[in-house]
Amino acid sequence: MQHQVLFLGSDESIYGSAREIHEKYGVKSTIIAAANPLTATRDSQIVNIKIINGINDDPKFIKEMLKLGEKVKEQQQPTILIGSGDKYAALIAKHKHELSTYFVIPYVDYDQMIQLNHKESFEKIAAKYNLAMPATRRLSKADVTGDLHSDWGYPVILKSDNSVEWMDLWFVGHKKIYFINSDEELNKVIKLAYTNGYTGTFTMQDMIPGDDSFERNLTAYIDQNHKVRVISMGHALIEDPGPQGRGNHMAIMPDYNETIYQQYVNFLEDLKITGFVNFDLKYDQRDDTYKVFEMNVRLGRSNFWASLNGVNWMSYLIADYDGTLTNEPVLFANKNQTEWQVWLAITPRLFKKYARANAASQQALQLIAAGKYGYTYKYEADWNYRRFLNYWRANRNFSKYFEKYFKA
Incomplete structure (x- = not known):
């Protein structure tokens, strides 16, 4: 291991990467946190x-990072240099030129990151590559007129296009994602x-x-040569039900879809980018397509689910810059179902109680019953009394x- 990794942030994504x-390599990682x-x-x-x-x-970010x-x-x-979430990724990309004097920066340039992360510009790129998307409409401050409506009926999904700005706001009624059920509710939220x-x-998207x-x-x-080296698809089973957590996965089972894999490999390699990316998709049974909601030029919060199933993201990153990444074809992960494990952020008891009754959750329950499951947080080599208490309280x-x- 010639390259070390410096992490920014202290969330579950960072812990998963440090665990990898x-x-x-048996090496401790250093992380920089903005608060406790x-x-x-923790611990x-x-x-x-x-x-x-x-x-x-900013401006403290770039001042301290240069030190x-x-x-x-x-x-x-x-x-x-690796950061958690949209905010750190954006800060690193924004200052890529200055930071590159001292660090390896496995991120795209800031302008390209904004173009790919921003839903409006990504929608145009996705259309160019024939990536299926839900019916979509853009809304702005000019639409605060009191007569907004959906052309597709209800419910619809409403989400901010600027996640960094939205994350820094707070007011009564603030949510990560809105599920809108009427014209009245839509106009109220926008205002x-x-x-x-x-x-x-x-x-605003068709739900x-x-x-x-x-x-x-x-x-x-x-x-760094713009070649996809590994791609992994996860089957979400249950999400965070709270207003600030919607979209955060609480249980993921592996999935394998060669058609989707190849389509997105072609897309990513044609973009000539580098680093980690993740996409949120949803299967639309109305037309038998997987529709993409958004693209994030970073690892997701629950990325360790893939490591649990054999894809150690950090080993690919480090080997790439160490010069030891073998020149093999792209790995389409999760082909062997006998090796699948369920990743959980909640206990098996809670999963069994709240997961919807369907074929996917039934398969997950069978894997859990067979002991084929795990967590990001619960790592045997890093288990102590304090972490047990943290785990118990959580x-x-x-x-x-x-x-x-949770709503049934």
Whole structure:
């Protein structure tokens, strides 16, 4: 392992990546947090945590990162910079030129990141490559007129196009994703958002019928020569039911679809990008297609589900820049169903209680009964009394949380 990885953030995504490094190389990772570490990395023995208050915003971000860069330069060990979530990814891409003096930056340029992450511009790119998408309409501040309506009927999905700006806002009624059921509700939400300072646009989409088990997560790593080296598809089973967590997966089972794999490999390689990407898809039984909602130029929060099923994302990243990544064809992950494991963010008991009754959840329950399941957080080599207590408290809170928000 010639390259080390410096992580920004302390969430579950970062812990999963640090765990991958520890499992593969036996090495502790260093993470930088903007405040006290989140539960995922708290009391961990496989990470060294450095807290720099406010580093998740400019101008402090670039000021502190350049200081860290000087120290990295003195150590003379090449360092790859990885951030959690949209915010850190955007900050790294925005300052890619300055940071590249000190770090390896496996992200696209900022302008391209915005183009791919922003739903309106991504929609045009997806159409060019014949990627199926739900019927979509863009809404802006100019639409605060009180007479908005949906051309497809209801329900519809409403989501901000600028996730970084939206994440920094807070007001009563603020949600990550809205499920709108009437003209009145649509107009109310739009007015509420712009009254409380939102400046970006919204995407309103036809709501594809079907529960959480119709959703898929597609993740890939593209090397520095713009070749996809591995692509893995996950079958979402149940999502976070709360207002701020909708879209966050709570259970994922592997999936395999060679047609989708090849279509997205062609798409990604034609874009000439590098690094990690993930897509949210949903199967539309009305026309037998997988429709894409959005593209994120980063790893997802629950990316460890793929590592649980044999894809160690960090080993691909490190081998790429170490120069040891073998020149093999792209790996289409999860072909062998006998090796499948279910990734969980909740206990098996809660999954059994709240997962919808369907063929996918039944298959997942069979795998769980056979002991073929795991968690990002629960790592035997990093298990101690404090982490057990954190885990116990989190599960107790999840039980109350699902009871409060889950709708049958």
